[in-house]
Amino acid sequence: MHNLKEIRKDFTAFEKALKKRSTQIDFNKLKVLDIQNREFIQKKEALEKEKKDISKSKDKSLFAKSKEISDSIDQINEQQKKIKLTLDNILSNIPNVPHTDVPEGKNEKDNIEIKKSGEIPKFDFDPKSHFEIGEKLKMLDFDLATKTTGSRFVFVKNKLALLERAISNFMLDIHTFKNGYEEISPPLLASENTMFGTGQLPKFENDQFEVKLEEGTDRKFLIPTAEVILTNIVKDKIIELKSLPMRFVASTPCFRKEAGSYGKDTKGMIRQHQFYKVELVSIVEQTKCLEELERMTNCATEILDLLELPYRKIILCSGDMGFSAEKTYDIEVWLPSENKYREISSCSSCGTFQAVRMKARYKNAKKETLYVGTLNGSGLAVGRTLIAILENYQQKDGSVIIPKALRPYMNNLEKISLN
């Protein structure tokens, strides 16, 4: 969420910056409401002062007057609250402003590749898709998932289940022991307020799975990413400078409705309602967001380097970024069956956008209270890493070589084959 105080300073600049994101916002309404809101506040405060003075004087002859003032305060208050509500409503639906580094563009076609790494494997046969490989091995079972649950779910079995677990553990080990992240095993449900904090609500409620605990209690949602719950660790906090930066990592299932993607990636486990993801979250001084973003992205690509998977790094254009992000790098892994790169990680700096929503602040060296910067990135998506391994390491006979880095996590297994 944006800080109105900051917006006010240069309203046209704000408007211009947001134009890049191709969203429709009624800036004029926002402006008018802000002015009205402040007018009412001023009126209210003047009356409150008067009332306070009477009360302090303890002059009985003025008590009746004080009561009258209370009534008019109530009236003004009601109007002001209404305005504030619509104001907040507009404000909480406005996406973050893209950083000046971000290339302008409409959609994914305008993203810019900035790095390519690894060797694209050459096959002397037609490379199969991950679901063909997995089904042939009898270790990916989509039909069974359809029977027990429904579409966009999968049973991962046997050695592939072991591989999935190994991927997760391998990533966690690198990020905790080497990259300095603190491992967290968080709740997978988040409250409505928590979901608001990172920007999933109110605008993207349709993408979320809501869970009913008990009638009448607060709303709860299955987390669409561990970002939600990890970032909100600092919600409503004022953090001391010495405890920054904070870096968290978690491997969790994620749940998404994928409401807007009917017909997209319907085959295989590219796009599922439930998937594992290792998530990185950093809480930093607001001035350090961009350098932390580079660091975080390197932590993510390091995994791909260690797994010896070919990938590229792109910077998202203004039109393709997520709601809360100010700058995003996507890392895409090579998928032989599709003959193209597919997203396996997305690392974003959110600047202070989420912090304002969460009321997460810190004291800087000058003892000023400022909003923290928040970042999140996948390090990496476990399901898609599994896919990438299956496809890039597949052999002519249908078996799959296990990347060297993962073998210690799999009882030194070197290859997964049918029997």
Add this chain to the structure above:
RNA sequence: GGAGAGGUGGCCGAGCGGUUGAAGGCGCACGCUUGGAAAGCGUGUAAAGGGGAAACUCUUUCAUGGGUUCGAAUCCCAUUCUCUCCGCCA
């Protein structure tokens, strides 16, 4: 599910109708002390919002929302969250 207790500043914790934005402590900052540090002593230290170029100033805030009152952290009601005990389940 039954019975209690409680939510106060960055943190801990007093206060239970009127200069209380809130004692005390911790933490933090600055100063004194020291060869240097620690300890000790002294001083300072909430957030949000409004006005102002600024100095500064005003309003709000003691879980949330209502109510009583000229006046509420303090009294009443509702909601919510946390904790303890009993039961149940793991």
